[in-house]
Amino acid sequence: MWITSSLTNSLTPTAVALGNFDGIHQGHRQVISPVLNGDGHDRSTVVSFSPHPREFFSGQPRALLTPQSEKAHQLQMMGVEQLVLLPFNRELAALDPQQFVEEVLVRHLRAKQVSIGQDFRFGCKRSGTATDLHNIAEACGIGVTIVPLFTFKGKRISTSAIREALDQGDLTMANRMLGRSYSLVGEVVEGQQLGRTIGFPTANLQVPPEKFLPRQGVYGVRVFGEALNSDQPVLGVMNIGNRPTVNGTQQTIEVHLLDWMGDLYGQTLTVELEQFIRPEQKFASLDELKAQIKADCETARAMLVPVS
Structure with missing residues:
Protein backbone atom coordinates (compact mmCIF):
# COMPACT_ATOMS: atom_id res chain seq x y z
CA MET A 1 0.00 0.00 0.00
CA ILE A 157 -20.90 2.54 16.24
CA SER A 158 -18.36 5.32 16.66
CA THR A 159 -14.82 5.93 17.82
CA SER A 160 -16.21 7.71 20.90
CA ALA A 161 -18.46 4.77 21.80
CA ILE A 162 -15.53 2.35 21.52
CA ARG A 163 -13.34 4.56 23.69
CA GLU A 164 -16.12 4.68 26.28
CA ALA A 165 -16.45 0.88 26.28
CA LEU A 166 -12.68 0.46 26.66
CA ASP A 167 -12.68 2.96 29.53
CA GLN A 168 -15.19 0.72 31.29
CA GLY A 169 -13.34 -2.51 30.51
CA ASP A 170 -16.27 -3.65 28.35
CA LEU A 171 -14.28 -5.57 25.76
CA THR A 172 -17.30 -7.44 24.48
CA MET A 173 -18.92 -4.19 23.38
CA ALA A 174 -15.67 -2.62 22.11
CA ASN A 175 -14.63 -5.67 20.10
CA ARG A 176 -18.08 -6.13 18.57
CA MET A 177 -18.08 -2.52 17.39
CA LEU A 178 -14.54 -2.83 16.07
CA GLY A 179 -15.26 -6.10 14.31
CA ARG A 180 -12.03 -7.50 15.77
CA SER A 181 -10.18 -7.60 19.07
CA TYR A 182 -8.71 -4.34 20.34
CA SER A 183 -4.95 -4.69 20.21
CA LEU A 184 -1.78 -3.14 21.59
CA VAL A 185 1.30 -3.26 19.37
CA GLY A 186 4.66 -2.45 20.87
CA GLU A 187 8.27 -3.34 21.56
CA VAL A 188 9.34 -5.42 24.54
CA VAL A 189 11.66 -3.31 26.70
CA GLU A 190 13.50 -4.00 29.93
CA GLY A 191 11.48 -3.58 33.11
CA GLN A 192 12.16 -4.16 36.80
CA GLN A 193 11.95 -7.94 36.30
CA LEU A 194 9.86 -8.32 39.45
CA GLY A 195 7.71 -10.97 37.80
CA ARG A 196 10.66 -13.33 37.50
CA THR A 197 11.26 -13.22 41.25
CA ILE A 198 7.73 -14.49 41.98
CA GLY A 199 7.55 -17.06 39.20
CA PHE A 200 5.60 -15.05 36.62
CA PRO A 201 8.03 -13.41 34.15
CA THR A 202 6.46 -10.65 32.08
CA ALA A 203 7.17 -8.84 28.83
CA ASN A 204 7.14 -5.09 29.44
CA LEU A 205 5.42 -3.63 26.38
CA GLN A 206 6.17 -0.12 25.13
CA VAL A 207 3.43 1.18 22.84
CA PRO A 208 3.33 4.47 20.88
CA PRO A 209 2.72 7.39 23.26
CA GLU A 210 -0.45 8.36 21.37
CA LYS A 211 -2.04 4.91 21.75
CA PHE A 212 -5.34 4.88 23.63
CA LEU A 213 -5.13 2.55 26.64
CA PRO A 214 -8.19 0.87 28.14
CA ARG A 215 -9.18 0.70 31.80
CA GLN A 216 -6.39 -0.21 34.18
CA GLY A 217 -6.55 -3.81 35.30
CA VAL A 218 -5.91 -7.41 34.30
CA TYR A 219 -6.89 -8.86 30.95
CA GLY A 220 -6.97 -12.23 29.24
CA VAL A 221 -5.11 -11.79 25.95
CA ARG A 222 -3.84 -13.51 22.83
CA VAL A 223 -0.30 -12.63 21.79
CA PHE A 224 1.22 -12.69 18.32
CA GLY A 225 4.81 -12.13 17.22
CA GLU A 226 7.48 -13.65 14.99
CA ALA A 227 9.69 -14.25 18.03
CA LEU A 228 7.08 -16.61 19.50
CA ASN A 229 7.72 -19.14 16.70
CA SER A 230 4.12 -20.26 16.74
CA ASP A 231 1.46 -20.49 14.06
CA GLN A 232 -1.15 -19.92 16.75
CA PRO A 233 -1.40 -17.04 19.23
CA VAL A 234 0.06 -17.60 22.68
CA LEU A 235 -2.42 -17.11 25.51
CA GLY A 236 -1.50 -14.64 28.22
CA VAL A 237 -2.47 -12.38 31.08
CA MET A 238 -1.79 -8.66 30.79
CA ASN A 239 -1.74 -5.99 33.49
CA ILE A 240 -2.12 -2.29 32.74
CA GLY A 241 -1.43 -0.16 35.77
CA ASN A 242 0.96 1.32 38.32
CA ARG A 243 1.66 -1.89 40.32
CA PRO A 244 0.54 -0.49 43.69
CA THR A 245 1.64 -3.60 45.61
CA VAL A 246 5.29 -2.70 44.92
CA ASN A 247 4.66 1.07 45.17
CA GLY A 248 4.94 1.64 41.45
CA THR A 249 4.67 5.23 40.28
CA GLN A 250 4.52 4.86 36.50
CA GLN A 251 1.96 3.05 34.40
CA THR A 252 3.27 -0.08 32.70
CA ILE A 253 1.89 -2.72 30.34
CA GLU A 254 3.11 -6.17 31.35
CA VAL A 255 2.23 -9.44 29.65
CA HIS A 256 2.76 -12.88 31.15
CA LEU A 257 2.69 -15.60 28.49
CA LEU A 258 1.14 -18.93 29.45
CA ASP A 259 3.15 -22.02 28.56
CA TRP A 260 5.91 -20.07 26.81
CA MET A 261 9.45 -19.12 27.86
CA GLY A 262 12.10 -17.17 26.03
CA ASP A 263 13.85 -13.85 25.51
CA LEU A 264 11.65 -11.23 23.88
CA TYR A 265 13.68 -8.04 24.47
CA GLY A 266 13.60 -5.81 21.41
CA GLN A 267 10.86 -7.85 19.73
CA THR A 268 7.52 -6.51 18.55
CA LEU A 269 4.38 -8.13 19.94
CA THR A 270 0.74 -7.70 19.05
CA VAL A 271 -1.50 -8.25 22.08
CA GLU A 272 -5.20 -8.79 21.39
CA LEU A 273 -7.44 -8.01 24.37
CA GLU A 274 -10.20 -10.60 24.79
CA GLN A 275 -11.53 -10.40 28.36
CA PHE A 276 -11.33 -7.99 31.28
CA ILE A 277 -10.59 -10.12 34.36
CA ARG A 278 -10.43 -7.63 37.25
CA PRO A 279 -9.41 -4.07 38.20
CA GLU A 280 -5.88 -3.43 39.44
CA GLN A 281 -5.61 -3.69 43.22
CA LYS A 282 -3.04 -3.43 45.99
CA PHE A 283 -2.17 -6.59 47.94
CA ALA A 284 -0.77 -6.81 51.46
CA SER A 285 2.19 -8.93 50.41
CA LEU A 286 3.99 -10.41 47.40
CA ASP A 287 2.64 -13.84 48.41
CA GLU A 288 -0.91 -12.53 48.06
CA LEU A 289 -0.01 -10.98 44.71
CA LYS A 290 1.52 -14.26 43.54
CA ALA A 291 -1.59 -16.20 44.54
CA GLN A 292 -3.82 -13.73 42.69
CA ILE A 293 -1.70 -13.88 39.53
CA LYS A 294 -1.97 -17.67 39.61
CA ALA A 295 -5.74 -17.33 39.87
CA ASP A 296 -5.76 -14.79 37.02
CA CYS A 297 -3.87 -17.27 34.82
CA GLU A 298 -6.44 -19.97 35.56
CA THR A 299 -9.25 -17.53 34.78
CA ALA A 300 -7.60 -16.59 31.47
CA ARG A 301 -7.22 -20.25 30.48
CA ALA A 302 -10.92 -20.83 31.11
CA MET A 303 -11.96 -17.68 29.24
CA LEU A 304 -9.75 -18.01 26.21
CA VAL A 305 -10.85 -20.90 24.04
CA PRO A 306 -7.89 -21.77 21.78
CA VAL A 307 -8.24 -20.61 18.20
CA SER A 308 -8.50 -23.66 15.93
Missing part, protein backbone atom coordinates in the same frame (compact mmCIF):
# COMPACT_ATOMS: atom_id res chain seq x y z
CA TRP A 2 1.29 3.44 -0.97
CA ILE A 3 1.33 5.92 1.93
CA THR A 4 1.88 9.62 1.40
CA SER A 5 1.28 12.90 3.19
CA SER A 6 1.65 14.90 -0.02
CA LEU A 7 -1.15 15.33 -2.52
CA THR A 8 1.41 15.84 -5.27
CA ASN A 9 2.81 12.35 -4.62
CA SER A 10 -0.55 10.58 -4.67
CA LEU A 11 -1.33 7.91 -7.25
CA THR A 12 -4.23 8.88 -9.51
CA PRO A 13 -7.00 8.58 -10.61
CA THR A 14 -8.66 7.53 -7.38
CA ALA A 15 -11.76 6.16 -5.69
CA VAL A 16 -11.74 7.88 -2.30
CA ALA A 17 -13.10 7.06 1.15
CA LEU A 18 -12.94 10.27 3.14
CA GLY A 19 -12.82 10.58 6.95
CA ASN A 20 -10.70 10.40 10.10
CA PHE A 21 -11.17 6.63 10.48
CA ASP A 22 -9.58 6.30 13.92
CA GLY A 23 -10.18 2.69 14.90
CA ILE A 24 -11.14 1.31 11.47
CA HIS A 25 -14.30 0.01 13.17
CA GLN A 26 -17.27 -1.65 11.49
CA GLY A 27 -18.85 1.69 10.62
CA HIS A 28 -15.63 2.83 8.96
CA ARG A 29 -15.45 -0.41 6.99
CA GLN A 30 -18.90 0.28 5.58
CA VAL A 31 -17.64 3.64 4.32
CA ILE A 32 -14.42 2.22 2.85
CA SER A 33 -16.02 -0.82 1.20
CA PRO A 34 -17.59 1.03 -1.80
CA VAL A 35 -14.17 2.17 -3.08
CA LEU A 36 -12.66 -1.32 -3.01
CA ASN A 37 -12.65 -3.75 -5.93
CA GLY A 38 -13.40 -1.12 -8.54
CA ASP A 39 -12.71 -1.38 -12.25
CA GLY A 40 -8.96 -1.58 -11.60
CA HIS A 41 -8.20 1.86 -13.03
CA ASP A 42 -9.04 3.99 -10.00
CA ARG A 43 -6.74 3.57 -6.99
CA SER A 44 -8.75 2.60 -3.90
CA THR A 45 -7.70 5.41 -1.58
CA VAL A 46 -8.39 6.37 2.01
CA VAL A 47 -7.93 10.08 2.72
CA SER A 48 -7.47 10.88 6.40
CA PHE A 49 -6.00 13.75 8.40
CA SER A 50 -2.86 14.14 10.51
CA PRO A 51 -2.99 15.38 13.15
CA HIS A 52 -6.60 14.66 14.04
CA PRO A 53 -8.57 17.93 13.51
CA ARG A 54 -9.64 17.94 17.18
CA GLU A 55 -5.98 17.80 18.21
CA PHE A 56 -5.14 20.65 15.84
CA PHE A 57 -7.86 22.96 17.16
CA SER A 58 -7.47 22.09 20.86
CA GLY A 59 -3.68 22.03 20.90
CA GLN A 60 -3.90 18.95 23.12
CA PRO A 61 -2.52 15.52 22.15
CA ARG A 62 -5.30 13.07 21.32
CA ALA A 63 -5.02 9.39 22.18
CA LEU A 64 -5.78 7.22 19.15
CA LEU A 65 -7.36 3.80 18.85
CA THR A 66 -5.17 3.21 15.79
CA PRO A 67 -1.92 5.19 15.59
CA GLN A 68 -0.67 5.63 12.03
CA SER A 69 1.15 2.29 11.73
CA GLU A 70 -1.87 0.35 13.01
CA LYS A 71 -4.25 2.28 10.76
CA ALA A 72 -2.08 1.54 7.75
CA HIS A 73 -1.94 -2.17 8.64
CA GLN A 74 -5.71 -2.47 9.02
CA LEU A 75 -6.34 -0.65 5.73
CA GLN A 76 -3.83 -2.79 3.88
CA MET A 77 -5.53 -5.92 5.22
CA MET A 78 -8.80 -4.59 3.75
CA GLY A 79 -7.24 -4.22 0.31
CA VAL A 80 -6.85 -0.43 0.24
CA GLU A 81 -4.17 0.54 -2.28
CA GLN A 82 -3.30 4.02 -1.01
CA LEU A 83 -3.43 6.01 2.24
CA VAL A 84 -3.22 9.79 1.93
CA LEU A 85 -2.61 11.49 5.27
CA LEU A 86 -3.49 15.11 4.65
CA PRO A 87 -1.51 17.44 6.93
CA PHE A 88 -4.25 19.23 8.86
CA ASN A 89 -3.01 22.83 9.08
CA ARG A 90 -4.41 26.34 8.90
CA GLU A 91 -4.43 26.32 5.10
CA LEU A 92 -6.49 23.13 4.91
CA ALA A 93 -8.77 24.23 7.74
CA ALA A 94 -9.49 27.51 5.90
CA LEU A 95 -10.78 25.87 2.70
CA ASP A 96 -14.52 26.24 2.24
CA PRO A 97 -16.46 23.16 1.02
CA GLN A 98 -16.30 24.17 -2.66
CA GLN A 99 -12.55 24.83 -2.45
CA PHE A 100 -11.93 21.53 -0.65
CA VAL A 101 -13.63 19.51 -3.36
CA GLU A 102 -11.98 21.40 -6.21
CA GLU A 103 -8.47 21.53 -4.70
CA VAL A 104 -8.22 18.14 -3.00
CA LEU A 105 -10.60 15.78 -4.79
CA VAL A 106 -10.61 17.19 -8.32
CA ARG A 107 -7.24 18.81 -8.90
CA HIS A 108 -4.89 16.58 -6.93
CA LEU A 109 -6.59 13.22 -6.41
CA ARG A 110 -8.53 13.16 -9.71
CA ALA A 111 -11.27 11.35 -7.82
CA LYS A 112 -13.87 9.45 -9.86
CA GLN A 113 -15.82 8.22 -6.84
CA VAL A 114 -16.09 9.32 -3.20
CA SER A 115 -17.57 7.50 -0.22
CA ILE A 116 -18.43 9.25 3.06
CA GLY A 117 -20.44 8.59 6.20
CA GLN A 118 -23.82 10.21 6.71
CA ASP A 119 -22.43 12.41 9.49
CA PHE A 120 -19.34 13.58 7.58
CA ARG A 121 -18.50 17.27 7.97
CA PHE A 122 -15.81 19.19 6.09
CA GLY A 123 -14.61 22.62 5.08
CA CYS A 124 -13.97 25.73 7.15
CA LYS A 125 -15.62 25.48 10.59
CA ARG A 126 -17.12 22.13 9.56
CA SER A 127 -19.62 24.05 7.47
CA GLY A 128 -20.03 21.38 4.78
CA THR A 129 -22.38 18.40 5.22
CA ALA A 130 -22.50 15.05 3.44
CA THR A 131 -25.26 16.45 1.23
CA ASP A 132 -23.10 19.47 0.37
CA LEU A 133 -20.23 17.23 -0.67
CA HIS A 134 -22.61 15.12 -2.74
CA ASN A 135 -23.92 18.16 -4.61
CA ILE A 136 -20.54 19.84 -5.15
CA ALA A 137 -18.74 16.66 -6.17
CA GLU A 138 -21.46 15.46 -8.55
CA ALA A 139 -21.35 18.85 -10.28
CA CYS A 140 -17.65 18.10 -10.86
CA GLY A 141 -18.42 14.68 -12.34
CA ILE A 142 -17.58 12.67 -9.21
CA GLY A 143 -19.93 9.92 -8.04
CA VAL A 144 -20.71 10.05 -4.31
CA THR A 145 -21.86 7.30 -1.93
CA ILE A 146 -23.30 8.43 1.43
CA VAL A 147 -23.23 5.52 3.87
CA PRO A 148 -25.90 5.41 6.62
CA LEU A 149 -24.83 5.27 10.26
CA PHE A 150 -23.99 1.75 11.41
CA THR A 151 -25.37 0.53 14.75
CA PHE A 152 -24.89 -2.33 17.18
CA LYS A 153 -27.66 -3.19 19.66
CA GLY A 154 -29.33 0.09 18.85
CA LYS A 155 -26.20 2.13 19.59
CA ARG A 156 -24.33 4.03 16.91
Whole structure:
Protein backbone atom coordinates (compact mmCIF):
# COMPACT_ATOMS: atom_id res chain seq x y z
CA MET A 1 0.00 0.00 0.00
CA TRP A 2 1.29 3.44 -0.97
CA ILE A 3 1.33 5.92 1.93
CA THR A 4 1.88 9.62 1.40
CA SER A 5 1.28 12.90 3.19
CA SER A 6 1.65 14.90 -0.02
CA LEU A 7 -1.15 15.33 -2.52
CA THR A 8 1.41 15.84 -5.27
CA ASN A 9 2.81 12.35 -4.62
CA SER A 10 -0.55 10.58 -4.67
CA LEU A 11 -1.33 7.91 -7.25
CA THR A 12 -4.23 8.88 -9.51
CA PRO A 13 -7.00 8.58 -10.61
CA THR A 14 -8.66 7.53 -7.38
CA ALA A 15 -11.76 6.16 -5.69
CA VAL A 16 -11.74 7.88 -2.30
CA ALA A 17 -13.10 7.06 1.15
CA LEU A 18 -12.94 10.27 3.14
CA GLY A 19 -12.82 10.58 6.95
CA ASN A 20 -10.70 10.40 10.10
CA PHE A 21 -11.17 6.63 10.48
CA ASP A 22 -9.58 6.30 13.92
CA GLY A 23 -10.18 2.69 14.90
CA ILE A 24 -11.14 1.31 11.47
CA HIS A 25 -14.30 0.01 13.17
CA GLN A 26 -17.27 -1.65 11.49
CA GLY A 27 -18.85 1.69 10.62
CA HIS A 28 -15.63 2.83 8.96
CA ARG A 29 -15.45 -0.41 6.99
CA GLN A 30 -18.90 0.28 5.58
CA VAL A 31 -17.64 3.64 4.32
CA ILE A 32 -14.42 2.22 2.85
CA SER A 33 -16.02 -0.82 1.20
CA PRO A 34 -17.59 1.03 -1.80
CA VAL A 35 -14.17 2.17 -3.08
CA LEU A 36 -12.66 -1.32 -3.01
CA ASN A 37 -12.65 -3.75 -5.93
CA GLY A 38 -13.40 -1.12 -8.54
CA ASP A 39 -12.71 -1.38 -12.25
CA GLY A 40 -8.96 -1.58 -11.60
CA HIS A 41 -8.20 1.86 -13.03
CA ASP A 42 -9.04 3.99 -10.00
CA ARG A 43 -6.74 3.57 -6.99
CA SER A 44 -8.75 2.60 -3.90
CA THR A 45 -7.70 5.41 -1.58
CA VAL A 46 -8.39 6.37 2.01
CA VAL A 47 -7.93 10.08 2.72
CA SER A 48 -7.47 10.88 6.40
CA PHE A 49 -6.00 13.75 8.40
CA SER A 50 -2.86 14.14 10.51
CA PRO A 51 -2.99 15.38 13.15
CA HIS A 52 -6.60 14.66 14.04
CA PRO A 53 -8.57 17.93 13.51
CA ARG A 54 -9.64 17.94 17.18
CA GLU A 55 -5.98 17.80 18.21
CA PHE A 56 -5.14 20.65 15.84
CA PHE A 57 -7.86 22.96 17.16
CA SER A 58 -7.47 22.09 20.86
CA GLY A 59 -3.68 22.03 20.90
CA GLN A 60 -3.90 18.95 23.12
CA PRO A 61 -2.52 15.52 22.15
CA ARG A 62 -5.30 13.07 21.32
CA ALA A 63 -5.02 9.39 22.18
CA LEU A 64 -5.78 7.22 19.15
CA LEU A 65 -7.36 3.80 18.85
CA THR A 66 -5.17 3.21 15.79
CA PRO A 67 -1.92 5.19 15.59
CA GLN A 68 -0.67 5.63 12.03
CA SER A 69 1.15 2.29 11.73
CA GLU A 70 -1.87 0.35 13.01
CA LYS A 71 -4.25 2.28 10.76
CA ALA A 72 -2.08 1.54 7.75
CA HIS A 73 -1.94 -2.17 8.64
CA GLN A 74 -5.71 -2.47 9.02
CA LEU A 75 -6.34 -0.65 5.73
CA GLN A 76 -3.83 -2.79 3.88
CA MET A 77 -5.53 -5.92 5.22
CA MET A 78 -8.80 -4.59 3.75
CA GLY A 79 -7.24 -4.22 0.31
CA VAL A 80 -6.85 -0.43 0.24
CA GLU A 81 -4.17 0.54 -2.28
CA GLN A 82 -3.30 4.02 -1.01
CA LEU A 83 -3.43 6.01 2.24
CA VAL A 84 -3.22 9.79 1.93
CA LEU A 85 -2.61 11.49 5.27
CA LEU A 86 -3.49 15.11 4.65
CA PRO A 87 -1.51 17.44 6.93
CA PHE A 88 -4.25 19.23 8.86
CA ASN A 89 -3.01 22.83 9.08
CA ARG A 90 -4.41 26.34 8.90
CA GLU A 91 -4.43 26.32 5.10
CA LEU A 92 -6.49 23.13 4.91
CA ALA A 93 -8.77 24.23 7.74
CA ALA A 94 -9.49 27.51 5.90
CA LEU A 95 -10.78 25.87 2.70
CA ASP A 96 -14.52 26.24 2.24
CA PRO A 97 -16.46 23.16 1.02
CA GLN A 98 -16.30 24.17 -2.66
CA GLN A 99 -12.55 24.83 -2.45
CA PHE A 100 -11.93 21.53 -0.65
CA VAL A 101 -13.63 19.51 -3.36
CA GLU A 102 -11.98 21.40 -6.21
CA GLU A 103 -8.47 21.53 -4.70
CA VAL A 104 -8.22 18.14 -3.00
CA LEU A 105 -10.60 15.78 -4.79
CA VAL A 106 -10.61 17.19 -8.32
CA ARG A 107 -7.24 18.81 -8.90
CA HIS A 108 -4.89 16.58 -6.93
CA LEU A 109 -6.59 13.22 -6.41
CA ARG A 110 -8.53 13.16 -9.71
CA ALA A 111 -11.27 11.35 -7.82
CA LYS A 112 -13.87 9.45 -9.86
CA GLN A 113 -15.82 8.22 -6.84
CA VAL A 114 -16.09 9.32 -3.20
CA SER A 115 -17.57 7.50 -0.22
CA ILE A 116 -18.43 9.25 3.06
CA GLY A 117 -20.44 8.59 6.20
CA GLN A 118 -23.82 10.21 6.71
CA ASP A 119 -22.43 12.41 9.49
CA PHE A 120 -19.34 13.58 7.58
CA ARG A 121 -18.50 17.27 7.97
CA PHE A 122 -15.81 19.19 6.09
CA GLY A 123 -14.61 22.62 5.08
CA CYS A 124 -13.97 25.73 7.15
CA LYS A 125 -15.62 25.48 10.59
CA ARG A 126 -17.12 22.13 9.56
CA SER A 127 -19.62 24.05 7.47
CA GLY A 128 -20.03 21.38 4.78
CA THR A 129 -22.38 18.40 5.22
CA ALA A 130 -22.50 15.05 3.44
CA THR A 131 -25.26 16.45 1.23
CA ASP A 132 -23.10 19.47 0.37
CA LEU A 133 -20.23 17.23 -0.67
CA HIS A 134 -22.61 15.12 -2.74
CA ASN A 135 -23.92 18.16 -4.61
CA ILE A 136 -20.54 19.84 -5.15
CA ALA A 137 -18.74 16.66 -6.17
CA GLU A 138 -21.46 15.46 -8.55
CA ALA A 139 -21.35 18.85 -10.28
CA CYS A 140 -17.65 18.10 -10.86
CA GLY A 141 -18.42 14.68 -12.34
CA ILE A 142 -17.58 12.67 -9.21
CA GLY A 143 -19.93 9.92 -8.04
CA VAL A 144 -20.71 10.05 -4.31
CA THR A 145 -21.86 7.30 -1.93
CA ILE A 146 -23.30 8.43 1.43
CA VAL A 147 -23.23 5.52 3.87
CA PRO A 148 -25.90 5.41 6.62
CA LEU A 149 -24.83 5.27 10.26
CA PHE A 150 -23.99 1.75 11.41
CA THR A 151 -25.37 0.53 14.75
CA PHE A 152 -24.89 -2.33 17.18
CA LYS A 153 -27.66 -3.19 19.66
CA GLY A 154 -29.33 0.09 18.85
CA LYS A 155 -26.20 2.13 19.59
CA ARG A 156 -24.33 4.03 16.91
CA ILE A 157 -20.90 2.54 16.24
CA SER A 158 -18.36 5.32 16.66
CA THR A 159 -14.82 5.93 17.82
CA SER A 160 -16.21 7.71 20.90
CA ALA A 161 -18.46 4.77 21.80
CA ILE A 162 -15.53 2.35 21.52
CA ARG A 163 -13.34 4.56 23.69
CA GLU A 164 -16.12 4.68 26.28
CA ALA A 165 -16.45 0.88 26.28
CA LEU A 166 -12.68 0.46 26.66
CA ASP A 167 -12.68 2.96 29.53
CA GLN A 168 -15.19 0.72 31.29
CA GLY A 169 -13.34 -2.51 30.51
CA ASP A 170 -16.27 -3.65 28.35
CA LEU A 171 -14.28 -5.57 25.76
CA THR A 172 -17.30 -7.44 24.48
CA MET A 173 -18.92 -4.19 23.38
CA ALA A 174 -15.67 -2.62 22.11
CA ASN A 175 -14.63 -5.67 20.10
CA ARG A 176 -18.08 -6.13 18.57
CA MET A 177 -18.08 -2.52 17.39
CA LEU A 178 -14.54 -2.83 16.07
CA GLY A 179 -15.26 -6.10 14.31
CA ARG A 180 -12.03 -7.50 15.77
CA SER A 181 -10.18 -7.60 19.07
CA TYR A 182 -8.71 -4.34 20.34
CA SER A 183 -4.95 -4.69 20.21
CA LEU A 184 -1.78 -3.14 21.59
CA VAL A 185 1.30 -3.26 19.37
CA GLY A 186 4.66 -2.45 20.87
CA GLU A 187 8.27 -3.34 21.56
CA VAL A 188 9.34 -5.42 24.54
CA VAL A 189 11.66 -3.31 26.70
CA GLU A 190 13.50 -4.00 29.93
CA GLY A 191 11.48 -3.58 33.11
CA GLN A 192 12.16 -4.16 36.80
CA GLN A 193 11.95 -7.94 36.30
CA LEU A 194 9.86 -8.32 39.45
CA GLY A 195 7.71 -10.97 37.80
CA ARG A 196 10.66 -13.33 37.50
CA THR A 197 11.26 -13.22 41.25
CA ILE A 198 7.73 -14.49 41.98
CA GLY A 199 7.55 -17.06 39.20
CA PHE A 200 5.60 -15.05 36.62
CA PRO A 201 8.03 -13.41 34.15
CA THR A 202 6.46 -10.65 32.08
CA ALA A 203 7.17 -8.84 28.83
CA ASN A 204 7.14 -5.09 29.44
CA LEU A 205 5.42 -3.63 26.38
CA GLN A 206 6.17 -0.12 25.13
CA VAL A 207 3.43 1.18 22.84
CA PRO A 208 3.33 4.47 20.88
CA PRO A 209 2.72 7.39 23.26
CA GLU A 210 -0.45 8.36 21.37
CA LYS A 211 -2.04 4.91 21.75
CA PHE A 212 -5.34 4.88 23.63
CA LEU A 213 -5.13 2.55 26.64
CA PRO A 214 -8.19 0.87 28.14
CA ARG A 215 -9.18 0.70 31.80
CA GLN A 216 -6.39 -0.21 34.18
CA GLY A 217 -6.55 -3.81 35.30
CA VAL A 218 -5.91 -7.41 34.30
CA TYR A 219 -6.89 -8.86 30.95
CA GLY A 220 -6.97 -12.23 29.24
CA VAL A 221 -5.11 -11.79 25.95
CA ARG A 222 -3.84 -13.51 22.83
CA VAL A 223 -0.30 -12.63 21.79
CA PHE A 224 1.22 -12.69 18.32
CA GLY A 225 4.81 -12.13 17.22
CA GLU A 226 7.48 -13.65 14.99
CA ALA A 227 9.69 -14.25 18.03
CA LEU A 228 7.08 -16.61 19.50
CA ASN A 229 7.72 -19.14 16.70
CA SER A 230 4.12 -20.26 16.74
CA ASP A 231 1.46 -20.49 14.06
CA GLN A 232 -1.15 -19.92 16.75
CA PRO A 233 -1.40 -17.04 19.23
CA VAL A 234 0.06 -17.60 22.68
CA LEU A 235 -2.42 -17.11 25.51
CA GLY A 236 -1.50 -14.64 28.22
CA VAL A 237 -2.47 -12.38 31.08
CA MET A 238 -1.79 -8.66 30.79
CA ASN A 239 -1.74 -5.99 33.49
CA ILE A 240 -2.12 -2.29 32.74
CA GLY A 241 -1.43 -0.16 35.77
CA ASN A 242 0.96 1.32 38.32
CA ARG A 243 1.66 -1.89 40.32
CA PRO A 244 0.54 -0.49 43.69
CA THR A 245 1.64 -3.60 45.61
CA VAL A 246 5.29 -2.70 44.92
CA ASN A 247 4.66 1.07 45.17
CA GLY A 248 4.94 1.64 41.45
CA THR A 249 4.67 5.23 40.28
CA GLN A 250 4.52 4.86 36.50
CA GLN A 251 1.96 3.05 34.40
CA THR A 252 3.27 -0.08 32.70
CA ILE A 253 1.89 -2.72 30.34
CA GLU A 254 3.11 -6.17 31.35
CA VAL A 255 2.23 -9.44 29.65
CA HIS A 256 2.76 -12.88 31.15
CA LEU A 257 2.69 -15.60 28.49
CA LEU A 258 1.14 -18.93 29.45
CA ASP A 259 3.15 -22.02 28.56
CA TRP A 260 5.91 -20.07 26.81
CA MET A 261 9.45 -19.12 27.86
CA GLY A 262 12.10 -17.17 26.03
CA ASP A 263 13.85 -13.85 25.51
CA LEU A 264 11.65 -11.23 23.88
CA TYR A 265 13.68 -8.04 24.47
CA GLY A 266 13.60 -5.81 21.41
CA GLN A 267 10.86 -7.85 19.73
CA THR A 268 7.52 -6.51 18.55
CA LEU A 269 4.38 -8.13 19.94
CA THR A 270 0.74 -7.70 19.05
CA VAL A 271 -1.50 -8.25 22.08
CA GLU A 272 -5.20 -8.79 21.39
CA LEU A 273 -7.44 -8.01 24.37
CA GLU A 274 -10.20 -10.60 24.79
CA GLN A 275 -11.53 -10.40 28.36
CA PHE A 276 -11.33 -7.99 31.28
CA ILE A 277 -10.59 -10.12 34.36
CA ARG A 278 -10.43 -7.63 37.25
CA PRO A 279 -9.41 -4.07 38.20
CA GLU A 280 -5.88 -3.43 39.44
CA GLN A 281 -5.61 -3.69 43.22
CA LYS A 282 -3.04 -3.43 45.99
CA PHE A 283 -2.17 -6.59 47.94
CA ALA A 284 -0.77 -6.81 51.46
CA SER A 285 2.19 -8.93 50.41
CA LEU A 286 3.99 -10.41 47.40
CA ASP A 287 2.64 -13.84 48.41
CA GLU A 288 -0.91 -12.53 48.06
CA LEU A 289 -0.01 -10.98 44.71
CA LYS A 290 1.52 -14.26 43.54
CA ALA A 291 -1.59 -16.20 44.54
CA GLN A 292 -3.82 -13.73 42.69
CA ILE A 293 -1.70 -13.88 39.53
CA LYS A 294 -1.97 -17.67 39.61
CA ALA A 295 -5.74 -17.33 39.87
CA ASP A 296 -5.76 -14.79 37.02
CA CYS A 297 -3.87 -17.27 34.82
CA GLU A 298 -6.44 -19.97 35.56
CA THR A 299 -9.25 -17.53 34.78
CA ALA A 300 -7.60 -16.59 31.47
CA ARG A 301 -7.22 -20.25 30.48
CA ALA A 302 -10.92 -20.83 31.11
CA MET A 303 -11.96 -17.68 29.24
CA LEU A 304 -9.75 -18.01 26.21
CA VAL A 305 -10.85 -20.90 24.04
CA PRO A 306 -7.89 -21.77 21.78
CA VAL A 307 -8.24 -20.61 18.20
CA SER A 308 -8.50 -23.66 15.93
